[in-house]
Amino acid sequence: MKSVLLYLILVGVPVLGVLGVLRLGEQIVPPAAIGGRWQVEGGGGACVVPGGTFSVAQSGEFLHVSISGRADLPARLRNGVLSAEGGARDGISPGCGQSPVRIRARVGSGERMEGSIGMPGCAGCPLQPFSAVRVVSPVSS
C-alpha cells in the first residue's frame, strides 16, 4: 500500500503536471515563423539589398539576417516587429564603408514584412521604406 502511494505521488502527480502544462501552453502565442529567403518588392532599399533578396535564420525571437553574404545582422522579433542592426562588410553600398545597416519592419503573418531599411550613417543610403515577401521557408529550403 505504501509503495502504491509512493508511486502515485512520485509518478502520478508529475503526469498530472505535464497535462496541466499542455493545457496552459494552449494560450501561448509564439513569434511568427519568418525564417527563410525574402524577396524585396519594388526596389526599396536597393542600396542595402542590391540582389533584391535576403535570408533570415530564426530561433524564436532571435534572428540573423544575411544580405547576399555582405552583412550578417543579429536581429530580434518582438511584438511582430523585426529589428536588426549591425555593421556591414566593405562594399555593401559604394561610399558607405562599414556604416551600420538598420532594418525595422512589421511582420504580419510571417509571409510579408513592411518597414524601413538603410544605412543611417551614410548619406548615400538613407533609411527607405521597403516591403518583402517570404519566398522560401527553412523547412523546404
Added chain:
Amino acid sequence: MHGILLLLIQIGVVLVVARAVGYAFRLIKQPQVVGEMVAGIILGPSLLGWAAPGVSAAIFPAESLGVLATLSQVGLLLFMFLIGLELDPRLLRGRGKAAVVTSHVSIIAPFLLGSILALYLYPRLSDASVDFVGFTLFMGAAMSVTAFPVLARILTERNLLRTKLGAVTLACAAVDDVTAWSLLAVVVAIVRAGEGQIPLWITFAGTTAYVAGMFVVVRPLMKHVLRMYESRGHLSQDVLGILLLGLLASSAMTEWLGIHALFGAFLFGSILPRDREFVRDVTEKLEDLTVVFFLPLFFASTGLRTSIGLVSGPELWGFFGLVMLVAVAGKFGGSTLAARLTGLSWREASALGVLMNTRGLMELVILTIGLDIGVISPALFAMMVLMALVTTFMTTPLLEIIYPARMLVDESDESDEDEDAQTTVVIPVSLPSSGPALLRVARALAPADHLRVYGLHLVRPESRSVGEAADDAPAERPPASPLAPLLAAAMGTGLDVRTLDFVTRDAGRDIADVARQKRADLVLMGWHKPVVSQSILGGTVADVFRHTRSDVAVYLERTFRPWTRILVPYRGGVHDRAALDLAGRIARTTGAEVTLLHVVAPTQPAGGDGAAPGETFPDGVVLRVVTASDPVQVLVDVAREGFDLVVVGVSDAWGLEPTLFAPRHERLARECPASMLIVRRYVAPAAARRLRLGRSEVASA
C-alpha cells in the same frame, strides 16, 4: 573537387580528429565517445568554421554535407539496431519495486521539468510553425533520455555492474531508453501530421499494426534465422544478409509511417532472439565498423550543424543555464530522490542520479531528429547539444567524488559472506591453463570446508562490448572463459569457488581492491611472462605486491607429481616466516615433509642475518644449516635432491625482489628444478619502518 574524392577526404579528416580527441579524452579518464562528440563540434562552424573559415569551406562545403549526413544516418540505423539488440529484457525483470519506481520517476521528473521549461522557451526560442504540444513533448523526451551505452560502459569500467546500484541503474536506463524512443515516435508523428505529410490516424494505426506484426510475425521468423545460425555454428554471410535486409525493411517501414527510420532499426534489433552467442556474434560483426567508422561521421554531421555562436549574449546564455538546471535537476534530482525513497543509501542514490544524468550520444540522436523535423530551433539545438556534452562529461568526475573506486562494494557477493570460512584465497587467472595448478595450491592450504576461493578474471576495456557487460550472470559464462578450467578443476571437490570478472584499467590495483573487499588471506597468482618485462615478479605481479594488503604468493609449476618433500630456504626474514607458515599448512593437508634450509654466510655465525637467536620452528620440520657464499646456488643444488616444491619468501638473499626489469635477480626461479611458491607477506607501513629500524640498530650494534 570530385565528389567521391571530397567525401573520402572528409571521412579521413573526421576519423583522424575523432580518434585523436577521443584518445585525449581517454587520458583524462573520460569515455572516448565524449571526445568524439567534442571532435564533431571542433570540425563544425563553432571552431573550425570560426577560426579557419577558408579551410572549413574547402573541406566541408555546404553543398557536400548532404552526402556526409546521409552516410551518417545509415550508420545511425546500424547503431540503433545494435542498441535494440543489446537491450536485455532480463534487465527489466526481477529488479523489484525500487527499480520500477526509480525508472519511472527518472523519466517523468525530467519530463515534467522539461515541459515547464517549454512554457518559458516556446515564446522565446520557437515560432508559430511549431505546435506547442509537439515542442513540449519533445523537450520532455529530450530531457528524459539516458545514454544507455555510455552508462553501461562506465558501470563496467568501475566494476559496478554486479552491485545493486549497477543493476538498478541499468534497469532504469533500459526503461528510460524504450520510453524516450516511444515518446519521440509520438512527437515525430504529431509534428509530421501537423505539417500535413501523413494523417495522424494513419500513423498511429499503421504503427500499431507494424509493432504487432514485428512481434507476432517477424519475431517467430527470426527464431528460424537463429536455428540457421545454430546449425552452421557461426554467423554466416547469409544470416547476416537476412538481418541487414530486415533492418532496412523495418527502417523503411517506420520512415514511411512517419515515425522516423531509426525507430524501425531499434525495434528490429530488440525483437531478435536473445541467444547470448547469437547476440554476441552479430554485435561483433557490426559494432566495430559502426563505432569506429560511422559514429564519428554522425558526430561530425551533428557538429557541422551546431553553431555555438548562436548562443550569444547574456540572455541566450541565461537560457542555456536554465536548460542545464532543468536537465540536471530533473534527471539527477528525480532519480536520486526516487532511489533514496525506495531504499538506496544517499550515496548510492546520488551515484544513480549522476549515472542517469548521462545524456551522451542518445541525446544527440534525438536532438538531430528534432532539428530535422523543425521542432527545435538552431539556437535551442546548440544549447541542448552543449547540455548533452556537459552532462556526459561531468558523470565520471562526479561519480568519482560520490562513489570513489576505493568504496567499491560488490554487494552481490558480500550479501552471502560466510563468516565460518577461515581462509580466503583470491586467484587472478590470466592464462586459463594456470587455473587448475593454482587451485591445487589453494586446496592444499586448508580443508575444503574451511576454504573459500575467488577466481578472478580481468578484462582490458577495449576487449569487451556493452552487450557482454550488461550480462554478468556467472551461470551463463561462455565455455571460452579463462576461468573455465579452474571451475572444472573445482567441480566435485566441495570447494566454495566463486568467480568475478570485470573490466580493468589497472589490474594490479583492482586485484588489490578485490583482495581487500573479500578480506583475502592470500592472493595467489600464476607465473606468466609480463608484457614489458622478462621478470617473473615484474609487471602486474609487482603492482599486486605493491598495492595488496594481504599476503601474496606466485606459483611456478615445474613438476606435476604430488608434493611429498617441501623445501623452505630460511634466513629469518618476515617473508621467510610467511613461506614457512604456508609450507606448514601445505604439509598438514598433504602429509609432505618440510625441510628448512638455513644458509649462513661464511663470515656470519649461524642464526645471524635476521634470524632471531633460539628461534623455534614447527614440529616435524627438518632443519638443515649450510654455510655458503652463494645461497642461491646452494638452494638450487639442495632442491635437486628430490624436492617437489620450494616455498620461498621474497628477499634479495634469494635473488627474488619484486622489481620491474630485474631478470638477473631471478636466477633461482629460472634454475630451480622443483615447483616454486614465492611468498610475500604484507607488512603494514608502520611495522615495516619498525622492522627496518630494528635491522639498522642490529647492524650498527
